[in-house]
Amino acid sequence: MNSVVEPAFVGNSPAFNATMKIISRIARCEAITLIQGETGTGKELAARAIHYLSPRSDHPFIPVNCAAIPDSLFESEIFGHVKGAFTDAKENQIGLVEHAEGGTLFLDEIECLSAKGQATLLRFLQDQIYRPIGGKDQVANLRVVVATNRDLLAMTRSGEFRLDLYYRLALLRVTIPALRERAGDPEFLANHFIKLGCKRFGLNQKFLHPDAIEWLNTYDWPGNVRELENFIYNKILLSEEDSIVAGELTTYKNDKPASDNTQEALFNLTFDSAKKQLLNNFAQQYLSKLLARTNGNISAAARLAGKERRTFTRLLEKNGIEK
Structure with a gap:
C-alpha cells in the first residue's frame, strides 16, 4: 500500500482484510463511494486508501468536514466565487472542487448537510458541472467519496436526507468494521501505536506485557481505533517502565464507568x-x-x-x- 496510507490504516484481522479487499476493488473504479462506520473507525483513512490506491493518486486528496461549513457559505466554499459576486467577495476564490481537480474530494459527515446543501450537491453529482458564484459553468474532473457514521437510509425515511441523493451516493459502499469486530486487531494495533509513539516522542522502545494482551482484546473499545491510539500514547508517555502491564490497563477500564x-x-x-x-x-x-x-x-x-x-x-x- 502507498506509504501515505500504510502507517495509520492497518490491521491483521479477517474483518479488516475483507474490508481492504473491497477498498482495493473500489479504488480501481471512478464511481462515487459511500464509506460507513462508527466514529473512530478510520473512515477518512479508508478514503485516503481509496485515493492513493487509485489512478488519481498523484493528484490532490481534499478532505472536507461538512459539519464545519455554515449553510450560507457551503456553495461558495465548494464551488468558489468571483470578485464582486457579493458584498464580501473582495477577490476571486477558487472552491474545494477546483482544489481537488484531477484527484479526490472527500466529504465527511455528509449527514450534516442541510436540505439546501443536499440539493446543491445532488445537482453537481449529476454531471460534475458547477458554477462559481458570479462565474460561468465549469466541468470538474474528480472523484467524490463521502462518509457518515449515521444510517442514511433511515434518515431518508425520517425526511432528514434526500432519497435521490442517497441512491446517488450509495452506488459503491463500504462499511469499516468497529474495533470490537476485528478479532486480534487491538493487540496488533497496540503494538503498532507503541512503535510509532516511541519514535514520535523520542522514547525508548516499550512493549506490551503478556498479561495485558487479553485485556486489550476483550475490552469493547467504544471509541474504536482512535480511542486505542490515544490510550496507548497516554500509557507510553506516563509509564516509567519499559513494559505496559495489565494493572495499568484495568485502571483505565475501571475509570470508564465513573x-x-x-x-x-x-x-x-x-x-x-x-x-x-x-x-x-x-x-x-x-x-x-x-x-x-x-x-x-x-x-x-x-x-x-x-x-x-x-x-x-x-x-x-x-x-x-x-x-
Missing part, C-alpha cells in the same frame, strides 16, 4: 434537585460535544442541534461554555 458513582449519588438528592443536576450535566456535555464535532463552528453546531444560532449562543452562555 459516571455510575455520580448517578448513585443522585439518589441522595430530592427528585427536583436530581433532575436539575442531570439536565445541567446533559446540556453541558451535549453542547460541548457539538462544538468539538464542528471544530468550534457555532453555526454548524446550532444546525446540528436544530436551533437558531442566536438561541444556541444563549444556551452556551447559560451553561457556561466558552464560544
